[in-house]
Amino acid sequence: MTKPDKITLPLSHDMLERLARFQEVELLDVEMDLGEVELNIGQAQGGASQALLSRMAFEFSLIRDSASRMAQLLGGGPVGYMPMQAAAPQALAPLQAAPVPVARVKPTALIPAKATIPKGDYVGSVVEVKLGATKAEGGTRSASYTIGGEKAPAFYNFQAPPPHKPIIALDVFDWPEVRLSKAVKMHFEEVLHDTGEWAKVCVEKFGAEMVNLHLLTIDPLIQNAPPSAAVKKVEEVLQAVDVPISIGGCGDPKKDLEVFTAISDKIEGERLLINSVTLDMDIEKSARLIKEHDNRVIAFTSMDVNKARELNRKLYDFVPKEQIIMDTTTAALGYGLDYAFTVMERSRLAALKGDPELNHPLSSGTTNAWAARESWMKMGPEFSPRELRGPIWETITGQTLLLAGVDYFMMMHPAAVNALKTMIDNLMKGQKPTDPADWVTLKVGG
Amino acid sequence: MPAKELSPIEIYRGLPGTNCKECGEANCMAFAAKLVNREAALDECKPLLDPGKAESYGKLWALLKPAVKAVEVGVGDNKVILGGEYVLYRHEFTYFHQPAIAVDVNDEMGDEEFETRVHVLNDFSYNYIGMKLTLDMLAVRSTSGDPSKFSEAVKKAAELTRKPLMLCTRDPAVMEAGLGAAADRRPLIYAATKDNWREMAELALKHRCPLVASSPMDLDGLKSLALTLDAYGVSDIVLDPGTAPLQYVGANTEAFTVLRWDAIYGEEEGLGYPLLGAAMAAWTAPAEDPVLNEWNEAQLAAALITRFADVIVVHGISGWALLPQVFLRSNLYTDPRKPVSVEAGLKPIGNPTEDSPVLLTTNFALTYYTVASDIEGAKVDSYLLVVDSEGMSVESAVAGRKMTAETVAEAITNSKVSEKVKHRSLIIPGRAARLSGEIQELSGWNVAVGPMDSSGIASYVSEKWKPYPEG
Numbered sequence: 001m002t003k004p005d006k007i008t009l010p011l012s013h014d015m016l017e018r019l020a021r022f023q024e025v026e027l028l029d030v031e032m033d034l035g036e037v038e039l040n041i042g043q044a045q046g047g048a049s050q051a052l053l054s055r056m057a058f059e060f061s062l063i064r065d066s067a068s069r070m071a072q073l074l075g076g077g078p079v080g081y082m083p084m085q086a087a088a089p090q091a092l093a094p095l096q097a098a099p100v101p102v103a104r105v106k107p108t109a110l111i112p113a114k115a116t117i118p119k120g121d122y123v124g125s126v127v128e129v130k131l132g133a134t135k136a137e138g139g140t141r142s143a144s145y146t147i148g149g150e151k152a153p154a155f156y157n158f159q160a161p162p163p164h165k166p167i168i169a170l171d172v173f174d175w176p177e178v179r180l181s182k183a184v185k186m187h188f189e190e191v192l193h194d195t196g197e198w199a200k201v202c203v204e205k206f207g208a209e210m211v212n213l214h215l216l217t218i219d220p221l222i223q224n225a226p227p228s229a230a231v232k233k234v235e236e237v238l239q240a241v242d243v244p245i246s247i248g249g250c251g252d253p254k255k256d257l258e259v260f261t262a263i264s265d266k267i268e269g270e271r272l273l274i275n276s277v278t279l280d281m282d283i284e285k286s287a288r289l290i291k292e293h294d295n296r297v298i299a300f301t302s303m304d305v306n307k308a309r310e311l312n313r314k315l316y317d318f319v320p321k322e323q324i325i326m327d328t329t330t331a332a333l334g335y336g337l338d339y340a341f342t343v344m345e346r347s348r349l350a351a352l353k354g355d356p357e358l359n360h361p362l363s364s365g366t367t368n369a370w371a372a373r374e375s376w377m378k379m380g381p382e383f384s385p386r387e388l389r390g391p392i393w394e395t396i397t398g399q400t401l402l403l404a405g406v407d408y409f410m411m412m413h414p415a416a417v418n419a420l421k422t423m424i425d426n427l428m429k430g431q432k433p434t435d436p437a438d439w440v441t442l443k444v445g446g
Numbered sequence: 447m448p449a450k451e452l453s454p455i456e457i458y459r460g461l462p463g464t465n466c467k468e469c470g471e472a473n474c475m476a477f478a479a480k481l482v483n484r485e486a487a488l489d490e491c492k493p494l495l496d497p498g499k500a501e502s503y504g505k506l507w508a509l510l511k512p513a514v515k516a517v518e519v520g521v522g523d524n525k526v527i528l529g530g531e532y533v534l535y536r537h538e539f540t541y542f543h544q545p546a547i548a549v550d551v552n553d554e555m556g557d558e559e560f561e562t563r564v565h566v567l568n569d570f571s572y573n574y575i576g577m578k579l580t581l582d583m584l585a586v587r588s589t590s591g592d593p594s595k596f597s598e599a600v601k602k603a604a605e606l607t608r609k610p611l612m613l614c615t616r617d618p619a620v621m622e623a624g625l626g627a628a629a630d631r632r633p634l635i636y637a638a639t640k641d642n643w644r645e646m647a648e649l650a651l652k653h654r655c656p657l658v659a660s661s662p663m664d665l666d667g668l669k670s671l672a673l674t675l676d677a678y679g680v681s682d683i684v685l686d687p688g689t690a691p692l693q694y695v696g697a698n699t700e701a702f703t704v705l706r707w708d709a710i711y712g713e714e715e716g717l718g719y720p721l722l723g724a725a726m727a728a729w730t731a732p733a734e735d736p737v738l739n740e741w742n743e744a745q746l747a748a749a750l751i752t753r754f755a756d757v758i759v760v761h762g763i764s765g766w767a768l769l770p771q772v773f774l775r776s777n778l779y780t781d782p783r784k785p786v787s788v789e790a791g792l793k794p795i796g797n798p799t800e801d802s803p804v805l806l807t808t809n810f811a812l813t814y815y816t817v818a819s820d821i822e823g824a825k826v827d828s829y830l831l832v833v834d835s836e837g838m839s840v841e842s843a844v845a846g847r848k849m850t851a852e853t854v855a856e857a858i859t860n861s862k863v864s865e866k867v868k869h870r871s872l873i874i875p876g877r878a879a880r881l882s883g884e885i886q887e888l889s890g891w892n893v894a895v896g897p898m899d900s901s902g903i904a905s906y907v908s909e910k911w912k913p914y915p916e917g
Binding site: 110113115116118221335386393395399422426427429436441444 | 554570572588591616637640669671673679689694696697700703704707708711712713714729730731737753765777780810841842847848898
């Protein structure tokens with residue numbers, strides 16, 4: 001015979017444990033009163049969802065059953081605790097019938113069937129962002145681009161093909177000592193000391209649709225170059241090439257804002273892409289600057305959907321959505337690409353499902369692929385030559401993120417740029433072969 | 447049903463409810479939670495295996511079964527599982543079985559090339575954060591159309607590798623000859639088509655082998671074929687919607703996406719099977735240089751891996767092309783529920799003494815595992831000081847001010863590393879070189895800039911590192 005006080009405590013403890021397993025409420029925020037069978041769910045958790053309430057009702061009926069049994073055991077008990085069956089939560093599907101084996105009649109002809117092409121009931125879409133300005137648009141560029149506008153996941157052409165082609169920009173650094181892999185550096189050896197020429201090579205020789213100028217010399221830990229010098233660099237690049245350009249800072253939140261301000265004040269009408277504004281910058285000042293000069297901005301966060309939301313939300317107070325691109329960080333194949341991929345994929349799907357804080361075109365610093373040692377390291381003959389291993393590393397890093405929804409790529413190796421460009425064109429076309437070539441009987445190899 | 451929509455309660459209702467602990471869990475509810483997360487198998491509930499519980503078992507099995515059937519190819523330790531997936535997007539739960547990569551040989555290949563290819567399959571191995579990345583299957587194609595030649599080739603293949611085989615021909619007579627040479631290996635039969643399905647189904651049933659249903663560029667035909675094969679009694683089916691060369695990659699990704707969507711969310715049965723992608727279709731396109739074919743094949747394989755393929759056939763065997771493919775599938779099939787960061791603090795590697803080096807890194811999981819496995823591999827007894835960089839790599843953490851001289855100095859103090867070693871010398875990553883002066887100033891430790899990549903730590907420590915300044 002167990003004593004009453006030893007029954008009640010474990011019972012409620014068990015209840016708490018059960019609730020804890022759902023991990024949807026924090027126990028701190030739950031108040032329980034077995035006498036009243038009442039439950040308050042803290043607002044910290046954003047209130048209870050229908051499914052949660054349903055599950056909790058089920059749990060409670062279990063408790064109530066136990067309590068009734070206990071009351072009976074103890075002889076009497078509070079009025080109102082009638083024994084009853086715990087009811088299944090309403091939101092959950094009933095158990096299916098077990099599969100029953102049936103005697104088979106082998107079909108003698110193909111059973112006709114029609115595959116369902118999924119519609120996709122997306123309620124949201126990605127905003128369109130315009131980059132660069134032609135003469136007619138008040139700038140000096142020979143072309144401008146619109147990116148974004150997707151109404152379906154990347155290249156779900158059977159639902160809604162992307163309205164605009166993703167753009168590939170090449171990185172240009174204003175500091176010749178920038179650390180580059182040999183396989184990359186060899187293509188820019190002659191222009192490392194001339195920022196304008198470097199940009200020119202990217203556009204004329206390697207087909208860059210845009211140029212990302214990275215102002216590393218402004219870094220207080222590198223040369224601490226003054227904003228006026230940065231303005232000169234930007235002017236130099238604008239002179240050298242006629243594609244739209246993006247301006248990258250050095251990562252120092254204060255210095256970057258100073259430099260972005262000087263550049264914005266001096267260069268008007270080009271719809272520059274400012275790369276980037278981060279949570280540790282003065283967001284109000286940065287955002288006002290972007291809006292005032294009708295430039296565009298990359299909102300950069302570190303692989304975290306919630307931080308991306310937070311930064312966008314802060315920017316919305318001062319700058320229209322159509323001026324914002326998101327960069328949620330690109331990690332190299334083998335070194336976090338899975339995280340980068342999933343944050344982008346999740347953001348894009350959330351946007352399509354109507355999340356109003358994530359529906360921006362995505363940007364990827366695909367050059368980060370070269371942080372993977374396998375992209376540049378000397379390895380055994382079975383993995384050589386690295387002259388191929390490197391650029392395909394960058395290509396596949398970019399391609400994987402293209403399929404997660406990236407609209408703007410920042411890249412480096414000419415072969416990777418070329419391969420990804422072709423990939424984008426092929427995906428945009430979505431063309432079916434009229435006569436699929438047969439690999440099964442293909443005579444290839446010895 | 448997408449896995450995440452299943453609640454432990456639903457499963458709990460079907461369990462015995464006796465809390466017998468035989469499964470190793472504290473109670474049936476805890477076991478139900480494990481089942482929902484697919485961290486436990488239904489058969490671990492011994493009372494449920496009682497014949498009297500068959501109905502409950504059947505119900506639970508139906509609730510827990512993956513949306514994409516798990517199809518086994520091969521036998522014993524070398525078998526691979528294709529499919530067995532629950533979700534369309536990895537963040538919704540996790541993907542379970544990495545797409546198998548099958549290397550191509552054919553029955554007209556010279557012995558030398560044939561053997562070289564099988565050796566690449568057998569021997570390909572790359573160590574990646576404590577895992578071995580390898581290749582999985584051998585696809586033997588009949589290009590001759592000659593049953594005896596195919597039989598010979600399959601026999602040779604079976605002798606040269608223990609890895610699972612895939613036999614490729616659309617001619618049932620040729621297939622029969624091939625199966626005769628390796629049926630005990632449970633090879634994947636490629637393929638049943640609208641023209642040969644009955645003969646191929648008979649072969650699959652006779653030899654108890656999984657069968658590919660192939661209907662290039664015709665999804666209605668594919669569904670029809672799959673339903674027919676299933677009705678015929680073939681239960682282990684793999685779907686081949688056809689793979690076109692890279693210029694048609696959009697058609698490929700579209701077909702794969704529609705099929706997987708249908709398997710996960712579709713209301714009709716019939717397409718819940720693993721998908722086969724033949725990246726080697728890239729070799730059917732003319733190219734000036736075979737390197738281009740191989741490059742395109744790697745890109746095509748990567749696109750198919752990203753878009754749900756469960757088995758890939760490749761012709762190219764160059765490491766530079768295969769390495770990114772095995773990396774990509776490993777990455778995408780990593781459980782996304784795993785945290786991005788590891789715990790910060792001081793980690794002893796090997797058996798460090800008070801004279802051992804102290805190395806600095808960040809708490810990004812991949813950075814940490816890469817560095818730790820390099821140091822372990824090189825047998826450098828040392829202390830690894832892991833700074834909380836909010837899960838960012840060294841380069842990003844330095845650029846994003848998540849690892850600064852302040853945070854490093856703080857980590858030195860908090861870790862009490864000065865009680866573990868006598869010296870005051872810290873090796874920082876080459877990628878954090880710009881912080882060296884500041885760290886030295888703030889922490890009072892002597893800072894040495896180590897290699898750019900952790901693969902260089904061993905030689906750095908043996909050649910350059912000195913715990914105590916000279917003189």
